[in-house]
Amino acid sequence: MANKKLQEVGKELGVSKKDIANIQKRRLKGKLLRPIMGAIIVACSSGLGFWVGKATSDGGYPYAAPGSAFVAGPKREKGAFTLVTVLFSVIGFALAYWAGHHTGHNDFHNGILYNVFSRRK
Amino acid sequence: MSYQLKCAVWEFTLRCNLRCSHCGSSAGIPRSNELTTKECFQLCEALAESGCEDVCLMGGEPFLRDDWFSIAQCIKALGMNLNFASNGTILDRHIDKISRLRPKVVGISLDGIEESHEVIRGKGNFQKTVKAIDLLREKSIQTTVITTVSKLNFRDLPKMKDLLFKKGVNWQIQVAAPFGNFTREQMLSREEFYATALFIAKERASHRFEDLPLVGADCYGYYSKFLPDVEWKGCAAGIRAIGITSDGGVVGCLAMGNDRFIEGNIRDKTLKEIWENPNSFSYNRKFDATRLGPNCRDCKYGAKCKGGCSSMSYTTTERFHNDPYCFHAIEEEVIRV
Numbered sequence: 001m002a003n004k005k006l007q008e009v010g011k012e013l014g015v016s017k018k019d020i021a022n023i024q025k026r027r028l029k030g031k032l033l034r035p036i037m038g039a040i041i042v043a044c045s046s047g048l049g050f051w052v053g054k055a056t057s058d059g060g061y062p063y064a065a066p067g068s069a070f071v072a073g074p075k076r077e078k079g080a081f082t083l084v085t086v087l088f089s090v091i092g093f094a095l096a097y098w099a100g101h102h103t104g105h106n107d108f109h110n111g112i113l114y115n116v117f118s119r120r121k
Numbered sequence: 122m123s124y125q126l127k128c129a130v131w132e133f134t135l136r137c138n139l140r141c142s143h144c145g146s147s148a149g150i151p152r153s154n155e156l157t158t159k160e161c162f163q164l165c166e167a168l169a170e171s172g173c174e175d176v177c178l179m180g181g182e183p184f185l186r187d188d189w190f191s192i193a194q195c196i197k198a199l200g201m202n203l204n205f206a207s208n209g210t211i212l213d214r215h216i217d218k219i220s221r222l223r224p225k226v227v228g229i230s231l232d233g234i235e236e237s238h239e240v241i242r243g244k245g246n247f248q249k250t251v252k253a254i255d256l257l258r259e260k261s262i263q264t265t266v267i268t269t270v271s272k273l274n275f276r277d278l279p280k281m282k283d284l285l286f287k288k289g290v291n292w293q294i295q296v297a298a299p300f301g302n303f304t305r306e307q308m309l310s311r312e313e314f315y316a317t318a319l320f321i322a323k324e325r326a327s328h329r330f331e332d333l334p335l336v337g338a339d340c341y342g343y344y345s346k347f348l349p350d351v352e353w354k355g356c357a358a359g360i361r362a363i364g365i366t367s368d369g370g371v372v373g374c375l376a377m378g379n380d381r382f383i384e385g386n387i388r389d390k391t392l393k394e395i396w397e398n399p400n401s402f403s404y405n406r407k408f409d410a411t412r413l414g415p416n417c418r419d420c421k422y423g424a425k426c427k428g429g430c431s432s433m434s435y436t437t438t439e440r441f442h443n444d445p446y447c448f449h450a451i452e453e454e455v456i457r458v
Contacts, residue, residue, distance in 0.1 A: 003312060003455055003456040006315060006456055009316035010316045010319050012276055013275070013276070013278055013316055013317065013320040014320070014323070015316065019326070019327070022323070022326045023319070023322045023348065026325075026326045027347070027348070
């Protein structure tokens with residue numbers, strides 16, 4: 001931040017270099033955390049889809065408890081296995097996309113407040 | 122393309138008991154031909170029929186209209202959210218009625234600590250406004266303090282934070298633009314504007330949102346390289362929002378500061394006719410990148426952001442899609458980020 005006038009005015013408003021570092025940290029955190037969390041949600045969802053798909057298509061997941069529903073479940077075609085995995089991935093992606101949109105912080109506009117009041121007063 | 126009206130900001134009357142130096146409406150004396158009570162009821166019905174979700178009654182001072190309560194009741198009865206924007210000075214006389222209406226939000230203008238608030242809004246008004254905020258909180262009504270910043274008061278922001286911290290009220294900061302009573306000389310410079318944005322970002326980073334629910338209005342943005350997550354997809358005027366003047370004029374936004382943007386009057390045409398007219402709100406509805414002004418023409422976000430806030434753009438440069446008070450532009454031109 002090189003502009004002297006901005007630094008002076010910022011100082012008057014109590015914005016220090018440390019605060020600026022915090023703002024940057026907050027932005028970086030937002031930028032990094034959201035895709036990471038998104039990727040985790042998609043991976044977990046795909047994994048779950050894979051597990052369910054496998055368990056219901058080839059007669060049982062290797063680690064399923066004996067007699068569990070998955071072991072006893074009806075056998076499915078290979079296509080159904082793929083479909084379940086893809087379906088879970090899509091759901092995971094949609095969930096991650098939704099979460100990304102609703103968990104990010106926006107310091108300047110707020111869905112509840114920002115468009116209710118005119119700026120005229 | 123069809124547009125869905127979501128929010129109407131209604132200049133309920135231009136009558137006001139204050140004469141604020143930054144008032145964009147130059148409020149005080151009511152317009153000579155303000156809507157009658159019957160016309161107000163008809164307008165409420167038209168808004169509800171159009172699917173409008175939020176109605177904000179502002180002024181002037183909305184509580185100076187004798188029929189405010191019955192019209193507010195009508196808004197509620199028609200299933201729309203009711204909001205008020207008031208100066209707070211006579212709110213104590215109406216608090217029980219307001220409480221009965223359960224508005225979604227009541228906005229109260231507070232423009233600084235005592236000295237600067239009273240320089241802008243007149244002697245003896247600070248305590249009345251603070252009392253109004255306290256009364257609204259006592260009644261558990263969601264309250265938003267609206268602070269309009271200019272050279273006269275922006276230095277008060279840290280002290281205002283102390284006043285509003287953990288008070289249980291929202292806080293919206295907006296920039297005074299040169300129209301109505303407000304002169305260009307008192308407007309924040311771009312550096313001062315950016316410094317107030319840093320203040321907002323700093324406070325947001327330092328406190329839990331519940332302790333200090335602080336936001337910038339639509340005039341704050343856009344596409345900063347430095348400030349967190351400032352996304353903007355264009356001005357809502359005529360896209361999902363309208364303003365209505367107290368004599369029935371329909372505008373995209375009441376903060377354009379110019380009567381030439383009145384698209385029609387509900388005394389001559391229905392609200393539906395005005396809203397659905399393909400030529401209405403053309404500055405926004407017919408936007409394409411070729412309409413960007415010189416400030417935004419070469420910006421890579423221009424087509425997405427549509428040149429920022431229409432009010433800021435028009436009142437400072439006399440053209441739309443050309444907002445000079447833009448984080449991205451300020452960071453590119455004035456400071457190095």
